Amino acid sequence: MHVKTLCLGALCLGDATGYDIKKLFEAAFNHFHHASFGSIYPALKQLEKEGLVSCRVEPGSRHPTRNLYSATDEGRAEFAAALAGTEPNEDIRSEFLVLLFFAHLLPTDILEQKLDQVEQRYESQLAYLEMLRRESDTTAGIRLTIEIGIAASRAKLDTLRRHRDALLKQHRDIPASWTESDSCTA
Amino acid sequence: MHVKTLCLGALCLGDATGYDIKKLFEAAFNHFHHASFGSIYPALKQLEKEGLVSCRVEPGSRHPTRNLYSATDEGRAEFAAALAGTEPNEDIRSEFLVLLFFAHLLPTDILEQKLDQVEQRYESQLAYLEMLRRESDTTAGIRLTIEIGIAASRAKLDTLRRHRDALLKQHRDIPASWTESDSCTA
DNA sequence: GGACTCATGTAAGCTGTTACATGATTTC
């Protein structure tokens, strides 16, 4: 789903500035999407040009430039249609799994260090999502979004921990193929 | 991680054509990375130009053009270094979770249909990974790659099933905000 | 003979990121 559509969606939840939308992405979409300012601001401009959102400089603004956007009725209709038409896909790119896939080409200490990093990352993501769950006073859909994120992180973390020692032990025992450049020739 | 690096990695596992690499990606990387021909072929050309892989037209080929690539020693060293230097990140883009996030803007029947689609998708991914696990006679790292994929899919599927009915019930009960365009104005 | 798989390649175009440029406001 394009950043443009996501911005329109964000504005269907309430008026916001580009900056607010970025914050929303970081706070709530964190574990399943993201976007940078460099795509958000142009997207909002584009949406305005298409009449899907309207923009007003905030009245009584403390700041000269603060563009507050609202979804128009047309915009809401458009977003509902876009939602209904999106395939519920998932696109995962995990450098971590690539690393594991090629683990036999890494020295043990580096592998161990990567595993530590990943565990920490999963832990902090888990902690963050659990915090969201505690606070969350929202729709059933959003709550499910959080539940699925927690379940997936937990499952990955548990699996990793369960296999970690065996992986490292075997890794140390088997002469690493990375030391001899001719040992993995086809 | 760039397709170029991934191709180099694939060639560290054994000689292959561009076509073979695509197959490998589909078979083994399926749940955590992917690449199209349009990026693989140019990547191989580039790697060859950099001396990281060598290419020979297959000897005694049944087919005039079949470019079999091999990683050179320099290529193997380069890949090992690239691996050691990659942060074990995960980049997830889930249209499905976006859909859930905005579930209140969808009519119940469409939501239900999306949930069905996702369940089926997770089921078939799970089936595929479990098949891989049964067959798999590979490195500990690759096996862990599969275990993590299974655990994550299973966790998401279970969570979805556990909350599905409650979500749909509540969705039907609460007057959907998508019917009245002014009902979610900020 | 038709369909499918094997096999390679290019070019246009889309999308988004990074990095830069700018400056006000708030908090300590």
Added chain:
DNA sequence: GAAATCATGTAACAGCTTACATGAGTCC
């Protein structure tokens, strides 16, 4: 008064996908 946060924007560039173009081999 320094640092952090709020706030907007652009331009260059990267990287990948899609679609096209081509054709041999294999299976039914």
